Amino acid sequence: MSLSDSAFISALQKIVGAEQVITHPSDLEPYLIDWRKRYKGQALAALRPANTLEVSEIVKLCSANQIAIVPQGGNTGMCGGATPNPTGRQVVISLQRMNQVRSVDIANQTMTVEAGCILKNVQEAAAAANRYFPLSLGSEGSCTIGGNLSTNAGGTAVLRYGNTRELCLGLEVVLPSGEILNSLRGLRKDNTGYDLRDLFIGAEGSLGIITAAVIKIFPTPVAQWTALVAVPHAQGAVELLNLFQSGASAQLTGFEMMSDESLALLKHYYPPLASPLDGPNAYEVLVEISDYESEEHAMQLMETILEKALESGCATDAAIASSLSQAQKFWDMREHIPLAQADDGQNIKHDVSLPISAIPNFIETCNTLLRREYPGVRVINYGHLGDGNLHYNIAGASSKETGEFFTKYSKEIQALVYKEVEKYNGSISAEHGVGQQKVDYLVGHRGDIAVQVMKSIKQALDPHSLMNPGKVLAS
Structure with missing residues (x-):
């Protein structure tokens, strides 16, 4: 009873x-x-x-x-x-009270942390052990490891270190029955049956509650060099990425693209963070190289690749950060674009991923469609180009109009953008999850069979649908 x-x-x-x-x-x-x-x-x-x-x-x-x-x-x-x-x-x-770092294993290059640990605190705990935890997000001062795992968060270092899924070796999970699944093993090889860890990562709490995790940590890079690069178009950004991947290989840590409308919004709301490059530029790219050899080696690598980019025409201007504070300003530019959007008012957000080769065509086609159907629309397009993840956000012609625009056109614009994503075999959710916002789009995106398999897993673990119902899958 x-x-x-x-x-x-x-x-x-x-x-x-x-x-x-x-x-x-x-x-x-x-x-x-x-x-x-x-x-x-x-x-x-x-x-x-x-x-x-x-x-x-x-x-x-x-x-x-x-x-x-x-x-x-x-x-x-x-x-x-x-x-x-x-x-x-x-x-x-x-889970915010469950915020302890349970252990640090330097020899195994792992930390065991509770789900309520704030990401910034995890980064600092790794640094205190002379190690590096590479997951980095704009919300790192308030988001938690449990939330990062539940959405398989990406961030700015995916290009080199992978999503949160790749940074996790083991989990502790409370199942819908209340039983505790303890798989807090710091193993890089464990081929014993189904991979239950990956089942819960990205499930957004719909299959169980992640309470702790074993995460990877890394040696701290000797040097990090950051540059801001202007490119004439999205295809130029892809060509620049190819140059850096060929020239820097695994040393390429970050590659972030920002459109002219994103930078204009940033300049309006955060004038001190305006781009130092002459503009406007169609896109500006934030590039970071991490090096384990020396400062000189990293700097020479950055200069050599940028010289080739300027000669080839895929880059038109560049500025290498001359100090840690300037490098931080470059990153602040990127991280403050979402804040500028919030200051501007409601906007129609899309967290999509595409094959990198398809991104220029997607942007051109989608921009053209939107501007034809909704004259004056602003496309605030930025994101992690290095891993194919765009934050392709749409706002009204001005901040005064953007609330009404959102209410009136949100659903049809979302449908338009997702239709274009499907044409290029992309994904409607790269790193933000499905939540309740994208539930209605899941069947059309993944297909009936995939969704039925997901529902079978949900039914097996949570037969009464008590664990975060209505998220990921429709109730």
């Missing part, structure tokens, strides 16, 4: 302590809405467990009472994956 709501809340308080069961409306509010303020729901309570055993007991209690669960990390997601639905019959489990 299910408990009454008051008895259920009392039982939760016995598990985590009364002060960690948040029910007052004003205190509960931050857990009910995503940071973009696009999705808002209701919940019986937000819970703040301190350890994996508490998470396990919460899940067992919720299972017995058929109360759905929404796991939440830093609540920085883009697709509403950590926001409860409007029914008020769910609980939010915040």
Whole structure:
């Protein structure tokens, strides 16, 4: 027999302590809405467990009472994956108190961290051990490792180090039954049956709650050199990428592309971060080389490749950062474009990936279609060109119009962009996940068979659909 709501809340308080069961409306509010303020729901309570055993007991209690669960990390997601639905019959489990670095194994080049660890703190913990954790995102000061794993976050260093999936060796997961799956093994080879780790990474909490992970760390590079490069068109950016991949190989760490409209928006809202290059330029590319040999070797490599790029015409101007502060400014330019968009108002976001060779044609075709159908539209196009990931965002002609534009045209523009993505065999979600925003597009994108396989896995692990229902897969 299910408990009454008051008895259920009392039982939760016995598990985590009364002060960690948040029910007052004003205190509960931050857990009910995503940071973009696009999705808002209701919940019986937000819970703040301190350890994996508490998470396990919460899940067992919720299972017995058929109360759905929404796991939440830093609540920085883009697709509403950590926001409860409007029914008020769910609980939010915040992992933010589970923020310990459990161990650092220098010889094995791994760290074991809890899911609530803020990404920036993980980077700093690695640095304190004279090691490097390469995952880097604009939200790294507030996003958590659990959230990074649940969406398989990418960031700016995917080109060299891979997505979060490639940075993880083992997981601890609380299953929908409340049982604890402990696979915290720091093994690079483990060929014993199905790869359960990869099943939970990218599942957005719909199959279980990640509570801890073994992650890879790396030797700290001796040198990092950063350059800002103007290119005449998207094809020039691809040619520049090919030059750097040929000349720098694995030393190429970052390759970020920013369109002229992205840079104009940045200049308007953050004037100190305006590009130092003469412009406007169709695109500017942020390039980073990391080197384990010497500062001189990295600098010579950067200069040699840029010289070839300028001679070939795929680059028209370039500036190499002359100091750490200037290099940081270049990166701040890239990371502040989403903030400038937020200052500007609502915009229609697309986190897509394409074969790199297809990106110039995709941009040209999609830009032409959008500007023909929606005169004055702004295309805020930027992203991780080195791994084929574009943040292809659409805004109205001005900040005054962008809210109305979003409300009126959001769905049809999204359909237009996704249709073009499909033509080039791309993906409608590169690193932000599916959440609730893209659920309706999943069947059309992945196909009936793939979605049916996903549903079979969901049914096997979570037969009552209590784990983050309505996310990734339609309820």
